Amino acid sequence: MPLAELLPVIDVTACCAPLTREPLDQNNAADLARSLKALADPARLRLISMVAAHEGAEACVCDLTEPLGLSQPTVSHHLKVLVDAGMLTRSKRGTWAYYRLVPGALDSVARLLVTA
Amino acid sequence: MPLAELLPVIDVTACCAPLTREPLDQNNAADLARSLKALADPARLRLISMVAAHEGAEACVCDLTEPLGLSQPTVSHHLKVLVDAGMLTRSKRGTWAYYRLVPGALDSVARLLVTA
DNA sequence: CCGGCATATCGACGATCGTCGATATAGCTG
DNA sequence: CAGCTATATCGACGATCGTCGATATGCCGG
Numbered sequence: 239m240p241l242a243e244l245l246p247v248i249d250v251t252a253c254c255a256p257l258t259r260e261p262l263d264q265n266n267a268a269d270l271a272r273s274l275k276a277l278a279d280p281a282r283l284r285l286i287s288m289v290a291a292h293e294g295a296e297a298c299v300c301d302l303t304e305p306l307g308l309s310q311p312t313v314s315h316h317l318k319v320l321v322d323a324g325m326l327t328r329s330k331r332g333t334w335a336y337y338r339l340v341p342g343a344l345d346s347v348a349r350l351l352v353t354a
Numbered sequence: 355m356p357l358a359e360l361l362p363v364i365d366v367t368a369c370c371a372p373l374t375r376e377p378l379d380q381n382n383a384a385d386l387a388r389s390l391k392a393l394a395d396p397a398r399l400r401l402i403s404m405v406a407a408h409e410g411a412e413a414c415v416c417d418l419t420e421p422l423g424l425s426q427p428t429v430s431h432h433l434k435v436l437v438d439a440g441m442l443t444r445s446k447r448g449t450w451a452y453y454r455l456v457p458g459a460l461d462s463v464a465r466l467l468v469t470a
Numbered sequence: 471c472c473g474g475c476a477t478a479t480c481g482a483c484g485a486t487c488g489t490c491g492a493t494a495t496a497g498c499t500g
Numbered sequence: 501c502a503g504c505t506a507t508a509t510c511g512a513c514g515a516t517c518g519t520c521g522a523t524a525t526g527c528c529g530g
Contacts, residue, residue, distance in 0.1 A: 257399055258406035258455065267396035267403075274399075277467070278390035279488080280383035283373055287383075290374035290469075299507060312489055314508055333497050333506045339374065339469070348467040351393070351460045353406075395518080415477060428519055430478055449476045449527050 258353045273347050276323030281308060282316045286325065286344075289337050298334040374469045389463050392439030397424060398432045402441065402460075405453050414450040 254266050262270070277283065284306060289297045303313045317337055320326040325344065326337045370382050378386070393399065400422060405413045419429045433453055436442040441460065442453045 257403040258460065260403070261407045262400050262403040264396065264400070267399045270399055271394050271396040274390050274394035278387050278394040280380065280387040281488085283383045283386055283390075284378050284380070287373040287376070287378040291377045300505095308488095309490060310507075311491080311509080315488080318508080330496095330507090335507060341469075344374065344467045344469050348464040351464040351467075353455070353457075353460050397518085424518090425520060426477075427479080427521080431518080434478085446477090446526095451477060 254350070256350055256352055270347070270350055273323055273325075276319055276325060277344075277347070279316070281306060281312075282320055285313070285316055285320065285337075286339065289326065290339055296336045296338045298336050300334070370466070372466055372468055386463070386466055389439055389441075392435055392441060393460075393463070395432070397422060397428070398436055401429070401432055401436065401453075402455065405442065406455055412452045412454045414452050416450070 254262070257270070277286075285302060288302055288305065289295070292301060299310060299313055299317065302317075303310050306313060308316075317326065317328070321328050321337075324340055327340055329336050329338070370378070373386070393402075401418060404418055404421065405411070408417060415426060415429055415433065418433075419426050422429060424432075433442065433444070437444050437453075440456055443456055445452050445454070
């Protein structure tokens with residue numbers, strides 16, 4: 239299963255009950271797994287937290303490459319994975335591409351995991 | 355990075371602030387990524403929800419193989435991944451191995467994702 | 471002690487991932 | 501227009517993953 243098969247941008251918001259509430263069917267399991275897979279990488283987690291922490295709650299690739307310690311193509315790749323997963327938005331202004339958290343995206347995933 | 359490098363059983367409970375609160379350092383990012391990676395598979399998500407939904411909140415491999423539609427070795431493998439990640443416990447009684455949710459394990463992960 | 475069952479481990483396979491350097495694209499500056 | 505800079509895409513590589521069938525382990529009933 240490729241990280242985000244064909245469709246770009248998953249709507250993480252639209253889903254079901256927490257996974258401990260009732261048995262997950264195959265489709266819901268695949269959707270949630272896709273979201274989790276996008277998050278399940280140290281570089282991407284750090285990117286998310288760096289974007290959130292950056293002034294104005296947005297950051298461009300140039301802000302992220304050096305502190306992350308990975309090459310520019312790799313950073314762009316991870317950002318694309320996060321955008322395709324619906325976790326970040328990309329807005330290009332001039333030469334720069336600015337990334338922001340999608341409000342509620344992380345929370346939707348968290349809500350599906352929580353047991354209470 | 356192998357799914358759970360050498361140490362069995364991660365203590366998911368002991369960690370830091372939500373990832374949007376402050377920038378994650380490399381170690382915390384790696385730990386959280388390891389937990390998420392364990393969850394980021396449709397079969398494993400369904401196993402968790404099936405265990406939670408099963409009577410007595412526990413289930414043995416024999417209960418899970420057929421509804422999941424995967425071979426017995428594959429199911430055992432996924433269960434081991436979840437045990438090593440600290441999400442499930444295994445207790446052997448006679449010929450059977452019973453798996454249970456670790457209370458709070460999913461919630462700890464969820465707490466790290468939430469932005470509010 | 472033997473046969474059968476439940477489970478775990480092993481070894482293999484094809485598929486996917488994370489990373490990089492090289493290159494393409496696009497916008498700004500002069 | 502020419503050159504620079506920021507970013508994205510491409511193609512490749514080694515590593516990891518999910519799956520399976522075959523086999524090992526461990527337990528129970530006769």
